[in-house]
Amino acid sequence: MEIQPAHFHQFVGSTDVSTVEMNLRGGSVTAVYRPVEEQQALRTAGEALGPRLGVYEFLQALPLGEWVPINTLSDRERRILPAVPTWARRRRSGQLLRLADRPVRLGLLVTVGADWLDSLERACVLSLGAPRMAVCSGLSGDRERAVWEADYRGVGLAEHRDGELRVLVSPRTTVPESLASLRWRMAERVFAASQGKFKTQNPPRIAAPAEV
Incomplete structure (x- = not known):
């Protein structure tokens, strides 16, 4: 069966x-x-975020598709930022844009x-x-x-x-x-x-x- x-x-x-x-x-x-x-199009090479839970907590705290001043991030968030893949976010002129979602x-x-x-x-x-x-x-x-x-x-x-x-x-x-x-x-x-x-x-x- x-x-x-x-x-x-x-x-x-x-x-x-x-x-x-x-x-x-x-x-x-x-x-x-x-x-x-939308996320399939973003991940052209099939990229996926890794197992680190802090990365998900960090990204979820950011609004999707909106620029956020980096100087508003907490110390913990600034430590996590380098672990976020570049395809999942964009950084420009002291601001951060979240691109990744589920x-x-x-x-x-x-x-x-x-x-x-x-x-x-x-x-x-x-x-x-x-x-x-x-x-x-x-x-x-x-x-x-x-x-x-x-x-x-x-x-x-x-x-x-x-x-x-x-x-x-x-x-x-x-x-x-x-x-x-x-x-x-x-x-x-x-x-x-x-x-x-x-x-x-x-x-x-x-x-x-x-x-x-």
């Missing part, structure tokens, strides 16, 4: 999405996302496990900066516990049975402002993976766990 492209569309409520398979925290994860055209709109990170607990645990270790969905086979007598655990942890849960996917718990999609930098960093990782592994808009097919 396989999870079909239509299932990813079902998760996010749209057919206008791309997917890419990634390795995160030692496990396979499928990211469902929408590219941002390269993709990340809709969901999907995990598939041997059972519901394995799939849920795989999803829980992922970044809190992205909505997460765990896919498992038939739940049988563990259904109530599985639904409660997923809802408590803010992770979506879907049951795969007879070739169909049924969403039992919707993922938590709102991200607190305090986690916005983590969401941007995850979007950069998804973008980098899409540049290196997949060149097509068609979602890959993922093997579903064996039904019991």
Whole structure:
């Protein structure tokens, strides 16, 4: 049995999405996302920001597309500035212009496990900066516990049975402002993976766990 492209569309409520398979925290994860055209044009060679969280915090503090006097930056921001790639910002006459923003709109990170607990645990270790969905086979007598655990942890849960996917718990999609930098960093990782592994808009097919 396989999870079909239509299932990813079902998760996010749209057919206008791309997917890419990634390795995160030692496990396979499928990211469902929408590219941002303006940022694709900016990153002509597929550039992505690195892992340093301070760079994202610094850029988010700047207005996008507006010149800011460099002398208004804090000491910490001035120390971070050299780490920001030149393609992501412009500097002129003592002023700074932010060009970079999230390269993709990340809709969901999907995990598939041997059972519901394995799939849920795989999803829980992922970044809190992205909505997460765990896919498992038939739940049988563990259904109530599985639904409660997923809802408590803010992770979506879907049951795969007879070739169909049924969403039992919707993922938590709102991200607190305090986690916005983590969401941007995850979007950069998804973008980098899409540049290196997949060149097509068609979602890959993922093997579903064996039904019991």
